[in-house]
Amino acid sequence: GIQVEQSPPDLILQEGANSTLRCNFSDSVNNLQWFHQNPWGQLINLFYIPSGTKQNGRLSATTVATERYSLLYISSSQTTDSGVYFCAVNTGKLIFGQGTTLQVKP
Amino acid sequence: GAVVSQHPSRVICKSGTSVKIECRSLDFQATTMFWYRQFPKQSLMLMATSNEGSKATYEQGVEKDKFLINHASLTLSTLTVTSAHPEDSSFYICSARDTQPTKNIQYFGAGTRLSVL
Numbered sequence: 380g381i382q383v384e385q386s387p388p389d390l391i392l393q394e395g396a397n398s399t400l401r402c403n404f405s406d407s408v409n410n411l412q413w414f415h416q417n418p419w420g421q422l423i424n425l426f427y428i429p430s431g432t433k434q435n436g437r438l439s440a441t442t443v444a445t446e447r448y449s450l451l452y453i454s455s456s457q458t459t460d461s462g463v464y465f466c467a468v469n470t471g472k473l474i475f476g477q478g479t480t481l482q483v484k485p
Numbered sequence: 486g487a488v489v490s491q492h493p494s495r496v497i498c499k500s501g502t503s504v505k506i507e508c509r510s511l512d513f514q515a516t517t518m519f520w521y522r523q524f525p526k527q528s529l530m531l532m533a534t535s536n537e538g539s540k541a542t543y544e545q546g547v548e549k550d551k552f553l554i555n556h557a558s559l560t561l562s563t564l565t566v567t568s569a570h571p572e573d574s575s576f577y578i579c580s581a582r583d584t585q586p587t588k589n590i591q592y593f594g595a596g597t598r599l600s601v602l
Contacts, residue, residue: 410589420523422577422593465528472519473580473591475529 380407383468385476392456392483396476400451402466411442413451416478425451425464431460456483472483487513491594493528498569499602506564506597510577515581518562519591520554523576535562559584569601 381412382405392398402411414422425431426440428449433440437456442449449466463485467473488511496504508518515541516537521529533543533554541554551573553565562581566573580595 386580406577414593420578420596420598422529422578422580422596424590424592427590460522467529469589472534474531477528 381408381468381474382464383474383476385464385466385479387394388477389480390482392481394456394458394485396456396483397452397454398456398481400453400464400466400481401471402445402449402451402476404449404468406438406447406470407444409471411449411469412467412473413440414467415460420464422465426446426468438461450454456481458483468485486588487511487581487583487592488515489579489592489594491579491597493597495598495600496528497600497602500570502564504555504569504599506566506579506599507575507582508564508594510560510592511559513581514559514584515562516559516584517562517582518556519580519582520562520564521580522579523578523596527575529578532564552566566599569599571601574599 384403413425428440428442429446437454439452463478465478467475492507518535520532522580532547533541535541535556537556543549556562580591580593
């Protein structure tokens with residue numbers, strides 16, 4: 380089956396710093412979603428991004444489907460950005476990567 | 486965005502009892518819903534795909550008699566963990582996909598934390 384790999388697995392930032400999270404996938408996909416899982420377990424949809432670039436406030440995402448990767452950019456990070464970030468690819472069902480655990484320190 | 490309601494949020498039960506978890510799409514219709522399981526510090530693993538009016542499709546290694554899924558309407562799917570044991574303790578999350586063909590997005594419930602004593 381399709382493999383979804385995220386990097387880095389863990390990331391510690393000082394408040395205000397920028398970061399880039401990466402998601403590689405091993406085969407063509409219908410679409411890709413980025414999620415933020417908060418400390419209570421709720422998954423928050425960040426982006427639905429099968430290709431191209433989207434921006435939402437301090438977050439933006441880019442997917443290059445032909446090269447099978449997606450990037451999530453977080454600018455001016457805040458402590459509330461802490462949590463686990465997942466990318467998930469859709470092959471008829473969503474397959475999740477292992478996540479990047481982000482900790483933003485004040 | 487679309488809202489998926491999952492209930493209960495937390496369950497503590499004795500070994501051998503059955504637990505039912507409900508997943509509702511509140512402001513859209515969902516022909517297809519999905520059930521995931523997540524162990525601490527791990528990713529989400531798909532357990533089964535729930536289709537309205539038909540039998541669920543289970544992923545390899547998931548016992549269908551253990552995890553009963555019913556999707557009786559376009560807004561409700563239920564997962565019943567039968568004869569729960571401590572190893573079934575986990576975080577269960579449902580998601581629903583909007584039926585509108587232009588919206589191939591899955592929305593997730595808040596999850597149910599199951600603890601079996």
